[in-house]
Amino acid sequence: NAGVTQTPKFQVLKTGQSMTLQCAQDMNHEYMSWYRQDPGMGLRLIHYSVGAGITDQGEVPNGYNVSRSTTEDFPLRLLSAAPSQTSVYFCASSYSGLGEAFFGQGTRLTVV
């Protein structure tokens, strides 16, 4: 059972480039979310989805887009990367009402 899979694990981008961070889960979880982790700030919610076709903004959504066309996949798009988006990104999924989130292994993104 793979759980939550994120790709890539590491990425370096130039300012202004775009990219997509991939997230897939095989647990049939309805809820999926993206967090970013910055030193001294814990993890902060970027976007989340409560099911296919439904997404909403979290605490720090600016500069990021998401879509949820299937239950399994929840990609995070950076439209025009900025140095302020240098961070570690985590995808998580959970089954409503169980009160437990499963995390991917994270993506370390550096924007130069």
Add this chain to the structure above:
Amino acid sequence: AQTVTQSQPEMSVQEAETVTLSCTYDTSENNYYLFWYKQPPSRQMILVIRQEAYKQQNATENRFSVNFQKAAKSFSLKISDSQLGDTAMYFCAFMKSNFGNEKLTFGTGTRLTIIP
């Protein structure tokens, strides 16, 4: 909105000793979950222990236990017989127990070092 506060940025303890990490939170909700996550150098977020707010009994998982004080909004983690593998960043987190609202609010973390 919920907030989670971890007031100890760094802690260290000798191997085999007991250490307690502090966490306080603020919420107007009555039903919720509280979590402690461990993040070792591998970066993986590992669930250590989970507490449901309606349960008065403190959760335990082997060497890990919590002291949950609902009225005081306090949720500390006790690690007994600490081991070198416990060296990691520890995050306290809050989740409302509403269906379809699984958002986690994290504290800023405590970096724990176990000294051989």
